Amino acid sequence: MITAGIDMGSRSIKIVLLEDIKVEGAPQIKYDMKKPYLMMPGDLDMDKAAEIAFDSACKEAGVDKGSVKRVYATGAGRKQVTFAADSVTEMTAGAKGAVYMFPNVKTVVDVGAEEGRGIKADSTGKATDFAGNEKCAAGAGSFAEAMSRALQLSLKEFGEYSLRSDKTIPMNAQCTVFAESEVVSLIHSSTPKEDIAKAVLDAVASRVCAMVRRVGIEKDVVLIGGMVHNVGFVSSLKKALDVEELLLPEHPEYVAALGCALLAAETH
């Protein structure tokens, strides 16, 4: 049976197609994950965008759309996926996907474009505790993106620059708008870009860490979401959480979509 998980994020749509493989004598069902698919919607009609993305995902994975038995949706725009059989929250999907990839995970840190959240998960992948920050963008990827633009750096460079700094410059502003002013002040005072980049990523990590501490930090800890691609943020978060090891999945932005597809597969 093939199932699909669609993560309608605030910036992009992520799709995972999953096929269960029954192995004779094996106690558990194995899943084969098809090539994951990501699309940046170019249309404000999210329902239409979801359909286009789903069609493209099936085409790229070489899967006949009609053979997908069940579709589950998650993410900020999950209710817009009208063809989905059901939708689940980002917490439920993220916990499920993370525990599937790393069975010993207890704490899931999810930092996407517009929102960060801390999730505690049990061994079955069920979310047992969560805290997010629905109000503030300063603990999410969009903030880092805005600050990299202010420094005239690409996102990749932004992370790499921060690793070259060993200075700790506190950023006092809690709000993205005011933080940008603070970055401009630092630029005017000839602070090196490396130090500013580190200050920004330390600030994002500190805000994310505050949320994760609300649910408690218990090993193993995994970081999921698009911010995993920012090497500077990963380093800052590791220090803020004070953990020896921070697990990083191979395809961090698809973990919630994977969790969704798994939940769809487990529903009978």
Next chain:
Amino acid sequence: MIANYGYKDGSGDYYISIDTDKCIECGANRACLTACPKGMFEIMTDDYDDEVAWIKAQFRKSLKYDCADCKPAAGYSSLPCTTACTPGAVKHSW
């Protein structure tokens, strides 16, 4: 599950925590729904098909202000929602 609804800003943490394990078998006849003067609580079916209380989405970004009328500065000695929830599922972070 302990669900934390709210946010952190420059002035502090503003979260209402709902322990859904205590909330599922509500021993207070869903008293939170009527206890909150602003009607911030509602019952929904969560991802695990349990009927539990949550904070309505329109209040989650303004808890500091919406809950201010029930805090000690406004004359209350205890919060109506936490008092009404006799199983102790509802907690405020501030």
